[in-house]
Amino acid sequence: MTTLPIALIQTRTPASPAAAFAHVEPLIREAAAGGAKLILTPEATNFLIQDRAKRDAVLTTADADEVVQKLRGLARELGVWLLIGSAIVKSGHDGDDRAANRSILIDDAGEVAATYDKLHVYDVDLPTGERWRESASIRPGDGAVIADTPWGKLGLTICYDIRFPQLHRALAKAGAVMISVPAAFTVPTGEAHWETLLRARAIETGAYVLAPAQAGTHEDGRRTWGRSTVVAPWGEVIANLDNDEPGVLxxxxxxxxxARARNAVPQLTHDREFVLPS
Known part of the structure; x- marks a missing residue:
């Protein structure tokens, strides 16, 4: 039997990189002291800023980002694997001034093991009147990513990706036994859909779903749902924070x-070609 002690970090990330690191560092240290070997932080761990001009003033490449580099050093110091759920960084694409929303997996030597740019950007008009156009400031990624870890393959997703089951199915069919869903879910959609979506993706893939979340009311006025959650391959919630306060899960x-879930319901091997409706 292979087991892995993990921790999800729930944050209320501030608007400056220096404050963001000061916020998340003690939580990561607490997680490592508690025995976690894989630690996951939420979406937008390096700063959370809605205003485009203010964001662009601190935006830099991942190699130069203060939080990313300090977290690499922290992973090395603590001897843990660390998933930066995402950092908002320059995309590196000439002619496109939008940022990348990028997951960065760091190994226990502080090296970058994998990166993933969020595929699905959050362009929605909610019944509450909230309107989001993430595509205006975030360049979507081009491909799915699966990473090797000492405990098995980890599929990388971010937030709004949770609504696209085909991505999670592809990750599972490529061998993922864990799928990360770092998020900054809005309160209306979090209350209505968060746990249901996480459980559905776990059931459909027979994989663990690991969902660290932003939580509470942020400096820029944004409100996020929190409720960081771990779902087992059969669909049961095995750990969750039932609040929107920073903490460690x-x-x-x-x-x-x-293996038990996938042997019981071998749905990943049952795909059939079919004719689309006209």
Whole structure:
């Protein structure tokens, strides 16, 4: 039996990189002291700024980003694997001044093991009147990413990606036994859909779903849902924070549960070609 002690970090990320690191560092240290070998932070760990001009004033490349580089050093110091759920960084695409919303997986030597740019950008008009156009400031990624870890393959997704089951199915079919869903969910959609979507993706893939979240009312006025959650391959919630306060959520993953779920319902092997409706 292979098991893995993990921790999800729930944050209320400030608007400046220096404050963001000061906020998340003690939580990561707490997670490592509690025995976690894989630690995951939420979407937008390096800063959370809605105003485009203010954001662009601190935006830099991942190699130069203060929070990313300090977190690499922290992973090395603590001897843990660390997923920066996402950092908002320059995309590196000439002619496109939009940022990338990028997950960065760091190994226990502080090296970058994998990166993933959010595929699906959040362009919505909610019944509450909230309007979001993430595509105006975030360049969507071009491909799915699966990363090797000492405990098995980790599929990378970010927030709004949770609504696209085909992505998660592709990750599972490529061998993912864990799928990360770092998020900054809005309150209306979080209250209505967060846990249901996470459980559905776990059931459909027979994989662990690991969802660290932003939480509470932020400096720029944004409100996020929190409720960081770990869902097992059979769809049961095995750990969650039932609030929107910063904190650490511990869980232990038993990878025999992946095999049990997939053997019981081998849906990943049952695809059939079909004719689309006209």
């Amino acid at each position: 511990f869980a232990t993953l038993d990878f025999d549960a992946v």
